[in-house]
Amino acid sequence: MADLPVSFIQVTDITRITPHMARVTFDADQLDPGVGQTPDQQVKLCFPRAGQRTPLLPEQEDDATSWYQAFLAIPENERPWMRSFTIRRRRPGSTSLEIDFVLHGDTGPASSWAGAAQPGDQLGMVGPSAIYSRPVPLVTSVDDADWLLLAGDETALPAIGTLIEALPERARAIAYIEVADAAERQEFDTHGDVTVHWLYRDGAPAGRSDVLVDTIRKAEFPPGRPFAWLAGESGAVRALRRHLVDDRGLDKKSIDFSGYWRFKLTQDDAPTAEDMAEAQERLAEAQASGEGGWG
Template sequence: MIRLVLGGPGFAAIEFKSVGESPATDQYIKLLFLPQNLEADAAAAQGVDLRRPYDMEALREQLSTEQMPVTRTYTIRHVDHAREQIWVDFVVHGDVGRAGVWAKHARLGDEISFFGPGSGYAPRAEAQWHLLAGDEAALPAIASALESMPEDARGVAVVEVRDATERQPLDVPAGMELIWLHREAEFSPETTMLAEYLEQLIVPEGDVQVFVHGERAQMKRIRRMLVDQKGLDRKAMSLSAYWAHGRIEDQFQAEKRTPVGQLEG
């Protein structure tokens, strides 16, 4: 995993999100990358302005759909208002993927544009028990949530990573238990470690707030289990798939917009 610190004159224009009166801990941004098949010099010769920040409305009029900037979604790990910086963690898989490869080769002074942030979750101080769970993609949001909790917060945070080298030092309240699950391999369609652990987890009765995000297939299994087996309140849960195995984000987001059914109840 690689952490990049982003800053610059555009920081003042960022509208950071809150949930109620609390800063959101799952704020995400959509990084913009020019497609690899777009020749910047040729586009400039045709009067296309590719200077950042991109004028997306103008680009839609000048470029084909295949030539438009593509987005890659990442959770903000930390906002440093004093230094006007944001931290973003990237999971890197060698030289595969647009954002990971960019992060791997980024150097001081490199530029990036993004939309956002968006958000939807913050831990409630009055919740009696918290369940936080996810894989590497959810780790920034889980870490941010733990840091924002009061010291007497109670619950468990479960993080699935490849191996012990992927662990990070986290600021965990005294009443929260942090559990690391090690796959000892890259994620595969057969990976069910997180779902299996949560299935055997004993969740107390009372006001329970849930934040679980991860790979799509695991999340389908986890979503039904939390509702049908654990009997948790859907309104107190933040659940979604951050990614899908074998899909780039463009495919994944298109599939997410296609209805495939709903939970009964």
């Protein structure tokens, strides 16, 4: 298996699971056995430019860096938009994948594509990288925490769903999930002991609500050693991480964090100083734990 598998996937079905979340089912031209078999598994989806039926991608290479350099060498007006997504589910014994898309209008290539997607439409898929996956205590074989804290907005909801549904019996988790309103709630099938707190913005725009951070700051945590998994808007993720380290006394090694998006900025915009510092810290933690690869 290459460190960075590259494939094409084709839409077979689209289901609106909430007013602002679409679940798109894809069939892949090829899938390695481990793809979609573990929770919180991310891939890069490549969206075609105007006039393209299929996104223009370089041939797969064993070296991830060389492939990405070839990708960047594609002229900008032909180079696909690339965005990160979580595999929500893989149908057993098949090459069929489900990926959830947050629908927020025509403000970005992914949401715009998902809002108009039809069976037969094609995307490119890059990854997942088999060597870039941090085990989450209580979900995987790692068991060095007493309970799991999950926190994020709707962009983190697909990954949170995979983590909750992967919990074994008696594993305890508490999730705080920020969404627009009660219509965005979802149900999860799990063997774990899970408490989900749904938090509503009540008209506040995504990225400008403090409900997630404020609620966790005021929350009474259960006894024991937590492991925290945080994702969503970068500013909120940073604020939560600071709170957990500075006010709750969590070791930084007990927090997995990822800023999925930035208020008023896209993934095509240059990283801020905070973005660079966050990326360097995540890279340092990955190297210290023996991980690596292209995420």
